Amino acid sequence: MKATVSRRAHFNAAHRLYRKDWTDEKNDTVFGKCNNPNFHGHNYELVVSVTDAIDPDTGYVIDIKTLKDIIKEEVEDAFDHKNLNLDVPDFKDLIPTAENIAVVIYNKIKPRLKATSLLEITLYETPRNFITYSGN
Amino acid sequence: MKATVSRRAHFNAAHRLYRKDWTDEKNDTVFGKCNNPNFHGHNYELVVSVTDAIDPDTGYVIDIKTLKDIIKEEVEDAFDHKNLNLDVPDFKDLIPTAENIAVVIYNKIKPRLKATSLLEITLYETPRNFITYSGN
Amino acid sequence: MKATVSRRAHFNAAHRLYRKDWTDEKNDTVFGKCNNPNFHGHNYELVVSVTDAIDPDTGYVIDIKTLKDIIKEEVEDAFDHKNLNLDVPDFKDLIPTAENIAVVIYNKIKPRLKATSLLEITLYETPRNFITYSGN
Amino acid sequence: MKATVSRRAHFNAAHRLYRKDWTDEKNDTVFGKCNNPNFHGHNYELVVSVTDAIDPDTGYVIDIKTLKDIIKEEVEDAFDHKNLNLDVPDFKDLIPTAENIAVVIYNKIKPRLKATSLLEITLYETPRNFITYSGN
Amino acid sequence: MKATVSRRAHFNAAHRLYRKDWTDEKNDTVFGKCNNPNFHGHNYELVVSVTDAIDPDTGYVIDIKTLKDIIKEEVEDAFDHKNLNLDVPDFKDLIPTAENIAVVIYNKIKPRLKATSLLEITLYETPRNFITYSGN
Amino acid sequence: MKATVSRRAHFNAAHRLYRKDWTDEKNDTVFGKCNNPNFHGHNYELVVSVTDAIDPDTGYVIDIKTLKDIIKEEVEDAFDHKNLNLDVPDFKDLIPTAENIAVVIYNKIKPRLKATSLLEITLYETPRNFITYSGN
Numbered sequence: 001m002k003a004t005v006s007r008r009a010h011f012n013a014a015h016r017l018y019r020k021d022w023t024d025e026k027n028d029t030v031f032g033k034c035n036n037p038n039f040h041g042h043n044y045e046l047v048v049s050v051t052d053a054i055d056p057d058t059g060y061v062i063d064i065k066t067l068k069d070i071i072k073e074e075v076e077d078a079f080d081h082k083n084l085n086l087d088v089p090d091f092k093d094l095i096p097t098a099e100n101i102a103v104v105i106y107n108k109i110k111p112r113l114k115a116t117s118l119l120e121i122t123l124y125e126t127p128r129n130f131i132t133y134s135g136n
Numbered sequence: 137m138k139a140t141v142s143r144r145a146h147f148n149a150a151h152r153l154y155r156k157d158w159t160d161e162k163n164d165t166v167f168g169k170c171n172n173p174n175f176h177g178h179n180y181e182l183v184v185s186v187t188d189a190i191d192p193d194t195g196y197v198i199d200i201k202t203l204k205d206i207i208k209e210e211v212e213d214a215f216d217h218k219n220l221n222l223d224v225p226d227f228k229d230l231i232p233t234a235e236n237i238a239v240v241i242y243n244k245i246k247p248r249l250k251a252t253s254l255l256e257i258t259l260y261e262t263p264r265n266f267i268t269y270s271g272n
Numbered sequence: 273m274k275a276t277v278s279r280r281a282h283f284n285a286a287h288r289l290y291r292k293d294w295t296d297e298k299n300d301t302v303f304g305k306c307n308n309p310n311f312h313g314h315n316y317e318l319v320v321s322v323t324d325a326i327d328p329d330t331g332y333v334i335d336i337k338t339l340k341d342i343i344k345e346e347v348e349d350a351f352d353h354k355n356l357n358l359d360v361p362d363f364k365d366l367i368p369t370a371e372n373i374a375v376v377i378y379n380k381i382k383p384r385l386k387a388t389s390l391l392e393i394t395l396y397e398t399p400r401n402f403i404t405y406s407g408n
Numbered sequence: 409m410k411a412t413v414s415r416r417a418h419f420n421a422a423h424r425l426y427r428k429d430w431t432d433e434k435n436d437t438v439f440g441k442c443n444n445p446n447f448h449g450h451n452y453e454l455v456v457s458v459t460d461a462i463d464p465d466t467g468y469v470i471d472i473k474t475l476k477d478i479i480k481e482e483v484e485d486a487f488d489h490k491n492l493n494l495d496v497p498d499f500k501d502l503i504p505t506a507e508n509i510a511v512v513i514y515n516k517i518k519p520r521l522k523a524t525s526l527l528e529i530t531l532y533e534t535p536r537n538f539i540t541y542s543g544n
Numbered sequence: 545m546k547a548t549v550s551r552r553a554h555f556n557a558a559h560r561l562y563r564k565d566w567t568d569e570k571n572d573t574v575f576g577k578c579n580n581p582n583f584h585g586h587n588y589e590l591v592v593s594v595t596d597a598i599d600p601d602t603g604y605v606i607d608i609k610t611l612k613d614i615i616k617e618e619v620e621d622a623f624d625h626k627n628l629n630l631d632v633p634d635f636k637d638l639i640p641t642a643e644n645i646a647v648v649i650y651n652k653i654k655p656r657l658k659a660t661s662l663l664e665i666t667l668y669e670t671p672r673n674f675i676t677y678s679g680n
Numbered sequence: 681m682k683a684t685v686s687r688r689a690h691f692n693a694a695h696r697l698y699r700k701d702w703t704d705e706k707n708d709t710v711f712g713k714c715n716n717p718n719f720h721g722h723n724y725e726l727v728v729s730v731t732d733a734i735d736p737d738t739g740y741v742i743d744i745k746t747l748k749d750i751i752k753e754e755v756e757d758a759f760d761h762k763n764l765n766l767d768v769p770d771f772k773d774l775i776p777t778a779e780n781i782a783v784v785i786y787n788k789i790k791p792r793l794k795a796t797s798l799l800e801i802t803l804y805e806t807p808r809n810f811i812t813y814s815g816n
Contacts, residue, residue, distance in 0.1 A: 176354060
């Protein structure tokens with residue numbers, strides 16, 4: 001029997017959407033007010049979902065405490081109260097759109113799980129805008 | 137790499153569940169208090185989810201501003217502060233259950249997206265009752 | 273020791289904002305799209321808050337089951353799945369704005385409470401628009 | 409055309425995570441503070457999702473009133489204001505983890521639905537921890 | 545200039561409403577299913593609100609980190625994953641109704657604040673039932 | 681009869697808590713990770729509450745459309761997708777703590793209301809931390 005365990009977490013960060021190799025005009029056209037050179041920010045809400053067999057001994061797919069610790073180490077400690085563009089090496093050459101942040105989080109958490117576990121990342125940039133990514 | 141972008145929107149509308157070709161008794165039996173001839177109403181909450189490849193140039197699946205505009209034009213302008221039965225032609229011969237409203241919204245938004253994009257509609261009729269439809 | 277007990281409830285209803293003694297033009301100017309002659313509707317969320325001394329015998333200000341029953345009898349049975357303008361006598365000569373609905377609910381619940389109890393009504397017409405009324 | 413109808417419900421219960429056949433030390437190591445011998449408790453939020461064809465006559469996948477009644481009979485009446493370990497026979501020999509509670513709820517509701525209907529259970533143990541189970 | 549700073553926290557606990565000096569019949573009449581002898585439980589959501597002058601040097605009423613730590617020490621460490629009746633001395637001779645829990649939390653946090661600070665406690669026993677207490 | 685009308689809005693912004701006239705060490709001690717020199721950010725949720733008499737002609741305290749427009753002009757256009765420290769003149773010499781942001785918003789909206797109207801600002805910096813300010 002397989003089930004999915006989901007854990008909700010959050011972090012606050014500043015970011016800016018722009019490409020160094022584009023002109024200011026092109027950045028403005030594509031990214032609009034998200035291209036403010038002084039940055040803006042969000043309270044990102046994150047849901048990390050792990051699917052695998054329920055261990056018949058413990059009744060757990062994964063100990064939620066273990067999952068909480070992985071999220072803290074890989075995401076909260078790395079991103080919370082940071083400027084994603086300036087403080088987080090993953091976004092040195094990658095635009096920190098919600099899509100790309102979700103992919104980066106997936107790639108950081110996936111190796112921490114059992115090989116059999118499926119992973120899905122849901123990232124809320126605002127309560128009205130969110131992204132789901134599951135590695136394919 | 138594929139991801140899903142979701143945008144939440146809302147509209148307020150009146151509606152009534154009934155079939156002209158049924159007797160009042162049968163309408164009452166099937167639709168109960170939802171068959172009030174003077175109508176009742178809801179704050180519909182809508183989540184529109186688009187799945188496609190992440191554009192490596194922009195880091196976007198779809199510009200959320202574009203998706204927001206499509207939802208405004210196809211759904212909010214057409215349904216908000218309306219009587220679904222009397223004011224919206226889509227429901228002239230179709231009972232405005234949450235299921236049917238979700239299908240109508242799907243059919244209005246799908247042609248506005250790229251052919252490769254998958255679409256899923258989630259429609260909350262109340263915070264406790266909601267529908268998901270993805271076109272099959 | 274005084275405390276406030278609050279109970280959340282909800283009802284769905286259709287309504288229209290207009291005055292019979294005004295012209296259509298004036299109704300449109302003042303009430304805009306809320307003046308749709310075919311009605312629109314909302315999921316109203318209601319919070320009923322009762323302030324009084326904590327009974328030292330029971331540890332209760334008021335039994336929440338009693339409060340729940342009062343709300344059901346006075347509000348939910350009277351308003352849910354109704355057209356406020358056509359089906360509810362309280363709004364025969366009163367525009368069903370959120371302000372006026374909150375006052376009507378206050379006047380219906382207040383006589384059901386102990387004379388010493390203070391009452392406050394919070395009525396959400398949408399998640400973004402709400403009214404508070406406490407009888408003065 | 410297939411759609412999914414979801415209904416949200418809730419129940420409050422006490423529980424304790426432990427195995428009779430393990431030592432206290434092992435129970436403490438595996439289940440931590442969830443192994444309090446005097447129990448702790450939760451407000452469980454439940455989402456029951458049924459997928460099937462939309463009936464062209466009624467516009468319903470399933471009458472939400474029917475689904476609400478099934479949830480009341482199978483889950484709320486059986487679990488609400490109960491001690492899952494002591495009061496609920498399903499957990500006599502099964503650890504009431506959120507995973508196992510979701511499986512039990514699935515197995516109780518599935519036979520009440522049409523054979524063609526797919527069922528998914530989402531169980532929130534807290535607003536930050538939740539489980540999804542769909543029978544495979 | 546005075547402002548109010550509020551911090552939201554939560555804890556999970558089991559409890560039972562009954563009085564040792566009442567008969568089982570009277571306990572059942574007054575407390576109904578909340579009198580289950582095997583206990584039931586809740587996810588309590590807590591809002592702690594502190595009102596005082598804004599410090600012109602820091603722009604703070606109180607450092608939210610300080611308030612978070614006080615709540616952890618006085619409430620979360622004492623109540624989380626506990627049986628309020630059996631594990632928490634404050635409720636040895638006090639019925640753990642939401643009203644009384646709010647008063648106990650007020651009395652534990654108030655001495656930790658500056659003498660000039662006003663304190664208000666809001667305690668959600670469920671998303672639909674909550675208590676406010678401010679010490680008078 | 682007086683009532684309170686509340687309107688919820690939101691804006692996203694970057695900010696940093698620090699004082700130019702303090703050493704880095706003192707800024708770090710007082711403001712901790714909120715003093716990241718590269719800024720961090722939030723989705724600010726705002727509730728603007730206006731208390732006044734209900735106009736017997738319209739049933740309105742204030743037309744919610746008018747209130748929505750005032751919030752857009754005074755707050756959303758000025759703060760959304762901005763760096764509060766660098767882009768917003770109000771914070772040139774004022775630390776953008778949530779307390780100070782609430783005071784600034786109060787001072788911008790108050791002159792736009794009738795002289796008789798009372799105003800209260802609630803500002804959520806995160807879902808768990810929020811400020812209330814009502815001008816005294």
